[in-house]
Amino acid sequence: MHNTTTESVIVMPVERKDDTYALRLCLNQGLMTPGMLRRVLEVIEKYNLPSLRATTGQRMNLEGIPTDKLDEICDALGTRVEKCAPGATVCPGKGICKYGIQETADLGNAIVALVKKNGPYPFKIKSGVSGCKMSCGLSYVRDIGLVATAKGWDVLFGGCATRNAAPGVLIGESVSADEALKLLEKALIFYRENGKKRERTAATVARLGKEALLAAVKA
Template sequence: MDNIVAEPLVVMPVERKNDTYALRIALNQGEFTPGMMKTVMEVMSKFNLTSLRVTSGQRLNLEGIAKDKLDEVVAAIGTSVKKAPPTVNVCTGVGLCKYGVQDSRGMGKKLLEIVLQNGPYPFKIKSGVSGCKISCGFSNVRDIGLVGTPKGWDVLFGGGAARNVRSGVKIGTKLSEDEALSLIVKALDFYKENGRKRERISGMIDRLGEEALLEALK
């Protein structure tokens, strides 16, 4: 790895129960470059860290950092933020997967731009984009879900995989990219207008009913 240039990382400290911290490494669609890998390996070796864990959100957690070493480790690895930037779970899509029928990675980038541009929201938003109905991007249980079909995109809104597990409401089917993104903007506006502070989209739908959402999106 001598010819690889180490890349600084953006990390979010997460306090653990055993008086240690993890550093959540912000990744774009789960991509972990050789430069990022070199940085992590050098830091793990320097501070004798032994656990690097993949999260369900396509990020990485560097675990087991002693509280009195946290600032030193952060300085060595990159930049610390209080809140990790939003991401979108994506599958490999039509470019790599033999089952893929839509470009999940390209759509994921466009969806992330929409989410960032239209905030703030009552609470966090998790999104998933899948290039086919197998739904490896966990699209059915995300606040915003996109599922690729041979005839376009199905759009789901208000899914959740936390305490109250529910599948998202299907608010559109067989839509073009532009149609799907426009519908998502409209649905996010409904959430901003009707969601309560720290209420996820699924909680809002449980409270107001699916009919209220579907009526607003007509």
């Protein structure tokens, strides 16, 4: 570790109530290289920062950034952005987890690319990919959710984990990865064209009815 070359990190400032900031590390599927870890550790030690906290979106928040040091610490870490690029919560999948029945990483990346391709949207999109029905990718309550089956993927759209929590609408059952992506592209277009500003997918589906969504993805 001590011989590791440091690598820059993409960070997004998040304002806190106590007049400090957190810096969100914009990670892909929660993965950090040794070089990224070295860079973060050096910054924590140099500025005596209190904590590094995992988020439900498989990213990390470096907490306790003083306002007057924000720009300096952003530069020390790497690249500052106003908003992290879309990501996906992805479980380890078949290749790593003993419960996994399908591989997840490549499909997670494909979903992120699909979301980027078809935007912008009325509001943010959260995605989850789970290699089994234990749903460690939180797939049932994400805007986009994929859950592995023995024959392929169950595809859900419009899940919600907030006050009116509910699973997404099942728009595909035991389909291939390619079929799943085609269904999701139609669902994203449906949301892009029918959602109101700052309305999440779950609210759009609730307002228009799941029958309208199912009709759109089957067209």
